[in-house]
Amino acid sequence: MNLAEIQSRELFLLSLEIRLFWVAAGLYLLSFLLYLRYALSLGKGAERVARVTLHLGAALHTGLILLRAWEGGRPPYQTLYEALSWFAWSAVMVYIYVERRLRVSFPALFMLPIAIGACLYALLGPRLDPSIKPLPPSLQSNWYIFHVATAFASYAIFIVSFAVEASYLVLNPRIKKGKLQGYGLNRSNIGGFHRVAHRLVLFGYPLLTFGLFSGAMWANQAWGRYWGWDPKETWSLLTWMVYSLYLHARVTPKWSEGRASAVNIVGFVAMMMTFLGVNWLTKLLGIFSLHVYPV
Amino acid sequence: MAKILKALSSIKLTFLLFGLLILAIGLGTLFPQQGTPEELIKTFGKAGYERFKALGLFDLYHTWWFMLLGFALFVNLSFCAWERLKGRQVLVYSWNELKRQRLRYSSIAFHMGFILCFIGLLISFLLAQEGEVTVYTGKQAQISIKGEDTKLAKLASWKIGSLEPLAFLKPMRNMVLGLRLERFETEYEWHQGVKYPRSVKGKLALAMGPMTVDKEADPYFPRDWRSTLALYNDGKLVKRKTIEVNDPVHYRSITFYQASHEQKLDLLIGETGKRVAVLSGEPFEVPGLPGKFKTGTVYLGILYKRDKTREELTPRTTLFSLPKEGEKGDLGRPEKLGELVEGRPLKIQGLTLTMANVQEGSGLSYRYDPGVPVLWVATSIILVGMTIRVYGLLGKG
Ligand code: HEM
Numbered sequence: 001m002n003l004a005e006i007q008s009r010e011l012f013l014l015s016l017e018i019r020l021f022w023v024a025a026g027l028y029l030l031s032f033l034l035y036l037r038y039a040l041s042l043g044k045g046a047e048r049v050a051r052v053t054l055h056l057g058a059a060l061h062t063g064l065i066l067l068r069a070w071e072g073g074r075p076p077y078q079t080l081y082e083a084l085s086w087f088a089w090s091a092v093m094v095y096i097y098v099e100r101r102l103r104v105s106f107p108a109l110f111m112l113p114i115a116i117g118a119c120l121y122a123l124l125g126p127r128l129d130p131s132i133k134p135l136p137p138s139l140q141s142n143w144y145i146f147h148v149a150t151a152f153a154s155y156a157i158f159i160v161s162f163a164v165e166a167s168y169l170v171l172n173p174r175i176k177k178g179k180l181q182g183y184g185l186n187r188s189n190i191g192g193f194h195r196v197a198h199r200l201v202l203f204g205y206p207l208l209t210f211g212l213f214s215g216a217m218w219a220n221q222a223w224g225r226y227w228g229w230d231p232k233e234t235w236s237l238l239t240w241m242v243y244s245l246y247l248h249a250r251v252t253p254k255w256s257e258g259r260a261s262a263v264n265i266v267g268f269v270a271m272m273m274t275f276l277g278v279n280w281l282t283k284l285l286g287i288f289s290l291h292v293y294p295v
Numbered sequence: 296m297a298k299i300l301k302a303l304s305s306i307k308l309t310f311l312l313f314g315l316l317i318l319a320i321g322l323g324t325l326f327p328q329q330g331t332p333e334e335l336i337k338t339f340g341k342a343g344y345e346r347f348k349a350l351g352l353f354d355l356y357h358t359w360w361f362m363l364l365g366f367a368l369f370v371n372l373s374f375c376a377w378e379r380l381k382g383r384q385v386l387v388y389s390w391n392e393l394k395r396q397r398l399r400y401s402s403i404a405f406h407m408g409f410i411l412c413f414i415g416l417l418i419s420f421l422l423a424q425e426g427e428v429t430v431y432t433g434k435q436a437q438i439s440i441k442g443e444d445t446k447l448a449k450l451a452s453w454k455i456g457s458l459e460p461l462a463f464l465k466p467m468r469n470m471v472l473g474l475r476l477e478r479f480e481t482e483y484e485w486h487q488g489v490k491y492p493r494s495v496k497g498k499l500a501l502a503m504g505p506m507t508v509d510k511e512a513d514p515y516f517p518r519d520w521r522s523t524l525a526l527y528n529d530g531k532l533v534k535r536k537t538i539e540v541n542d543p544v545h546y547r548s549i550t551f552y553q554a555s556h557e558q559k560l561d562l563l564i565g566e567t568g569k570r571v572a573v574l575s576g577e578p579f580e581v582p583g584l585p586g587k588f589k590t591g592t593v594y595l596g597i598l599y600k601r602d603k604t605r606e607e608l609t610p611r612t613t614l615f616s617l618p619k620e621g622e623k624g625d626l627g628r629p630e631k632l633g634e635l636v637e638g639r640p641l642k643i644q645g646l647t648l649t650m651a652n653v654q655e656g657s658g659l660s661y662r663y664d665p666g667v668p669v670l671w672v673a674t675s676i677i678l679v680g681m682t683i684r685v686y687g688l689l690g691k692g
Contacts, residue, residue: 128491209678
């Protein structure tokens, strides 16, 4: 193929991808509305359709991720556009797994807005460029695969943990007052939400730790220093410390209930700061960072 | 005494320290760290600058109080470990025992890993040194790691009256390394992005309509920089390696990294035989022409093309004229004047300019850090220990 043919093939694939990405985001939105209908009116039918819609969106999104991975010859989480798409997709995948185990769908109401928000930001963000870029020298390393994959896996798990914890915080007081019986929830099984949120953090925490340490190893290999108090590094340490606090809170009698829930929520906020907030923070305050996403 | 010990090993103190550290770490990201006074005064004003500086907010992570917090956590962690291990069997002699108690042992292991991590950080803090050097192809440079520049040396020369109680921490000896750049190669990849609108409306329209390639953007995307380095100790060749970003060279505890590159070139002016020496990216003047100029990056080396073929690039760059400095000192955008290609004259206002003699220099950074191996051991222990511990807890449901 000559240059013109190669480029027109790429343009075709890219515009196909963007259109299908819109469809996936639309399916997520529809699914959210159906879950909401279920939560407000106990329509079992709505819950079933919501789940099917979510699965359809997830399947389509998986296809798009695979297409980009194939085209780029690497996992697609390099530019902000790709990272946002991956972020939304991985949260949805973890959620689907957890919903099957948990058999309760309330957390979707917290997870889906985050996933939809990430998709829309990817599609509409003012400075985002969706084309596939070559890997610059600084990213040409096996660490690119492992470090980012583990960090994103932990993000996805923490989002779902947050969604489960937030559902617990919203539902628990109502269940204690004897409401919401029809949803199969009662005083004895609602505590399961709090425990599932904990188990998810237990899963995500070593991944975050690996992300943090492998980041230091990579920085040492690429820049000659393992830690530089760069805003991104600093926020990842902060996030990690908040989740460390959470894990310790869960095994400390006075802290294991309400305070632990609060720390889990703070952990989620810190994680969002690490992922996205740092980009804005550095721009807003004019602080230099080596880690800001290329757009 | 017993009370102090108890307080030092309490998990309440851990919570407190974690909380304080989280706040301090977060605070530090709201202020630029280690900026120059001029920049900081511009942002915060003179009074603000003085006030925040006094609090250490511009170099928060190196203030005494931040380090004290970190050190307190280290003490707390050590006391906790001691409290929980004392009087208990710590060493294990049989595999079965280890397997039976794997959760306890892995927990011990990774908390110990953290203690080791602190030790590694301390070694780095006391001994690490770093610097940067630019070497041109075929040229030599020398770097020295000086014992007296370390924090350990400062500590060793601490005086009470005429006494130096820490003098036994004698600074390490100096090390001088010779460094020769034998070869420097650059590689580029041809890449053109898409024309992607910025506005929401434009993006929505694009989702419906056709897309086009952005032909105006610079298509040379850096793919690799590679330096072949020869290291000399005492005049003897001790190591030779081709390094690139992500693949440095180690010698003893010193590591050399590919950090950047720099280019020099000559501009021949008309037939006059005059030449201007130019550093790419830096402003320069041309006798006979008004104003200032600069060049972009000079592209040379190998170009990887989209059809999977490659081409040796004839050195080329873009020539810009710089706008006159406005009254407020703000510079507008540089204006593109044309393409400079080696051996091909470019006419600017009746004067021909020809690029010649392009040379590339390799920007290297180096670091001496004996704490790193300790940190890697600590890291491995922490990761393995934590994984077993945490996933073990999961298994218990
Ligand atoms: C500084 C003093 C520290 C104290 C007093 C402390 C204490 C404890 C305690 C009581 C446990 C639960 C029981 C057990 O391990 O068998 C625990 C577990 C754990 N610690 Fe620490 N720890 C400290 C520091 C750290 C640090 C710096 C980390 C870093 C991440 C950490 C990570 C963990 C993890 C991941 C667990 C397992 C989670 C769990 O048991 O739920 N600890 N620690």
